[in-house]
Amino acid sequence: MPIHILPDELAAQIAAGEVIERPASVVKELLDNSIDAGAREIKVEVRGGGQRLIRVADDGGGIPAAEVVTAFARHATSKLDSADDLFNLRTLGFRGEALPSIAAVARVTLITRARDEPTGTQIRVEGSRIVEQRALGAPQGTFVTVEDLFRYVPARLKFLKAPATEAGHIADLIHAYALAFPQLRFSFVNDDRLVFQSPGTGKMFDALVKVFGSQVAQQMLEVSSSEFQWPRSLHPQPETGNLNPATGIRVAGFISPPSLTRPTRKHMLFFVNHRWVQDRTLQHAVIEAYHTALMVGRAPIVALDIVLPPNAVDVNVHPTKSQVRFRDTSAVFRIVQQTARTALTTHAPIPSVHLAAPFPPRAETPALELYRSAPTAERGPATAEPSTPHLPNYPPAQLPMLRVLGQILSTYIIAEGPDGLYLIDQHAAHERVLYEQLMAERARATIATQELLDPLPLQLTLAQQAALETHRDALASVGFRFEEFGNQTILLRAVPARMQASDPRAALVAILDEMEQGEEPLEKSAEARLISSVCKSLAVKGGQTLSLEEMRELIRQLEQTTAPRTCPHGRPTMIQLNLAQLAREFGRK
Ligand code: ADP
Ligand code: MG
Numbered sequence: 001m002p003i004h005i006l007p008d009e010l011a012a013q014i015a016a017g018e019v020i021e022r023p024a025s026v027v028k029e030l031l032d033n034s035i036d037a038g039a040r041e042i043k044v045e046v047r048g049g050g051q052r053l054i055r056v057a058d059d060g061g062g063i064p065a066a067e068v069v070t071a072f073a074r075h076a077t078s079k080l081d082s083a084d085d086l087f088n089l090r091t092l093g094f095r096g097e098a099l100p101s102i103a104a105v106a107r108v109t110l111i112t113r114a115r116d117e118p119t120g121t122q123i124r125v126e127g128s129r130i131v132e133q134r135a136l137g138a139p140q141g142t143f144v145t146v147e148d149l150f151r152y153v154p155a156r157l158k159f160l161k162a163p164a165t166e167a168g169h170i171a172d173l174i175h176a177y178a179l180a181f182p183q184l185r186f187s188f189v190n191d192d193r194l195v196f197q198s199p200g201t202g203k204m205f206d207a208l209v210k211v212f213g214s215q216v217a218q219q220m221l222e223v224s225s226s227e228f229q230w231p232r233s234l235h236p237q238p239e240t241g242n243l244n245p246a247t248g249i250r251v252a253g254f255i256s257p258p259s260l261t262r263p264t265r266k267h268m269l270f271f272v273n274h275r276w277v278q279d280r281t282l283q284h285a286v287i288e289a290y291h292t293a294l295m296v297g298r299a300p301i302v303a304l305d306i307v308l309p310p311n312a313v314d315v316n317v318h319p320t321k322s323q324v325r326f327r328d329t330s331a332v333f334r335i336v337q338q339t340a341r342t343a344l345t346t347h348a349p350i351p352s353v354h355l356a357a358p359f360p361p362r363a364e365t366p367a368l369e370l371y372r373s374a375p376t377a378e379r380g381p382a383t384a385e386p387s388t389p390h391l392p393n394y395p396p397a398q399l400p401m402l403r404v405l406g407q408i409l410s411t412y413i414i415a416e417g418p419d420g421l422y423l424i425d426q427h428a429a430h431e432r433v434l435y436e437q438l439m440a441e442r443a444r445a446t447i448a449t450q451e452l453l454d455p456l457p458l459q460l461t462l463a464q465q466a467a468l469e470t471h472r473d474a475l476a477s478v479g480f481r482f483e484e485f486g487n488q489t490i491l492l493r494a495v496p497a498r499m500q501a502s503d504p505r506a507a508l509v510a511i512l513d514e515m516e517q518g519e520e521p522l523e524k525s526a527e528a529r530l531i532s533s534v535c536k537s538l539a540v541k542g543g544q545t546l547s548l549e550e551m552r553e554l555i556r557q558l559e560q561t562t563a564p565r566t567c568p569h570g571r572p573t574m575i576q577l578n579l580a581q582l583a584r585e586f587g588r589k
Helices: 008-019 024-036 065-071 083-087 096-107 163-180 204-212 213-218 279-291 329-347 366-371 424-444 460-470 472-477 504-516 526-538 548-559 577-584
Strands: 041-047 053-058 107-113 122-126 129-136 139-147 185-191 193-197 222-226 250-255 268-272 276-277 302-307 403-408 412-417 419-423 449-459 481-486 489-496 574-576
Touching: 008 041, 008 096, 024 053, 024 096, 024 139, 024 163, 024 204, 024 449, 041 163, 065 122, 083 276, 107 403, 122 250, 139 366, 139 424, 163 204, 163 276, 163 460, 185 276, 193 419, 193 424, 204 213, 204 250, 204 302, 222 329, 222 472, 250 424, 279 302, 279 329, 279 412, 403 489, 403 548, 412 424, 419 424, 424 489, 424 526, 449 481, 449 504, 460 472, 489 504, 574 577
Parallel strands: 041 185, 268 302
Antiparallel strands: 041 053, 053 139, 107 122, 107 139, 122 129, 185 193, 222 250, 250 302, 268 276, 403 412, 412 419, 419 574, 449 489, 481 489
16 A cells, blocks of 8 residues: 555544543543633533433533634644643643544534623534534533544444443543542433532542542541652742742542552542542552551552642643653652551551561461551561561461360451461351352352342442443352343342342342452452352351351361462451460560
């Protein structure tokens, strides 16, 4: 093929691919525009996961009639004049790419009225072609409707996930924005249902309550740094002009205590000058602040805004503007880590299990992380090298015969073995037992199903519905039967037989939440993950008093499992203190 210049339309579609990957990208760009326009209230409405329709309405400054057509031209922006401005950005947008990109791959209708103009304008653009433009009465603000996304690039359609999954991405995005801009009121209507609304009080905490629920929000620790002096070399250059009165860096927001975690980093949200970014440096900085207090494979919940002079960060790294480059990454790392750590140690001093000799780390016993010091305590020289085998014999994976002595805090079982003392987490132990039983039944295809006498209607959140769709077959294979009822409601007809005793609806919801919250690092197949979620909802909970007989039975069953020392989620089922440790701790040798 000879070299030739691509037709404009094709070039536009190719360029759009960088910015618009999925429906959530459209929503992100439109939100950015509304925020840049000074909106106070932003309403997002979506149908068919955003592929059929996305509508974003704001009460911002609007676009002057004379500029409406220009707004759809490539590289047309009102936010940037010169290259210098790139390093003094106060807006979320600046590349002038969003509107033309969206219009290249979908049908767009924009209605807008600028603050000082008496009439508004409507413009319709389809696959980069303006098909209508007229004046009309409209409230101040901008109202963008995007229909038939990827109609003009059908190949992209194949990459879209189920509508509920795409809608879930949009919900995640709006949640993040509600946290980053607590002074704004965001609402999200999905397929005619209002699924989210932020209060717009200006307090991040109030947004947290809406996003994560008040139970989680109440436990979160507030992080608030005083203004750190920015390294001298990074002081704003006089020639770049009107900087933030702040020359320093401020970190503010919330992080979860070590006891409140998630299986993925999905809920670690970082904002840089209120812009939601994906940044591994920031993730690491916070995770480091927890030291070893986080369980293996778990991540905290985080919503942190890092505010710094605009010239200390480069946003023009990627077309989606979701990555940033800091001028002094290590300074940012240090400050974020220190601030998070201060919050952790002042709000939640962690009682340290400070034993002198940790076991050597071993894959199937993350339990032993507990033997290292908690973040409040500095590690002594003896614990500094966890890889040194202090003990001649590492405890075998299999359990010896244990004698149950009792239960403490209605949560842990104390038992004695030939080589020392065992403290067993009853919930984790029961999860392990159930998991192996269910996996065995599953292998023999003998998981028993129990029909419900009265089918139970159950309304799901978007995320739960997405999980249900993704794991439909796996759910059926472990004994769930249900039918869709529309409007995010299902009718539950049968459940795994073991589940009869519990509340089957609550159990299914718990399972879907668990599935949605991410991959469990230790499990491979979707079914194994599902089964471990089932076990979690079935297992005896902490805080439940058990009889001696029940405890003995549980321990007897645990002894028969293949991996008695961890629960199916990879958490420890027990802590062991062997004779040598006891002797050493008591100064007997
Ligand atoms: P950018 O945001 O990078 O400038 P866009 O293509 O997203 O580029 O938008 C082009 C221009 O259209 C913006 O610079 C802005 O002037 C105008 N605009 C877009 N959306 C809105 C809106 N919701 N309210 C007011 N003006 C808008
Ligand atoms: Mg924009």
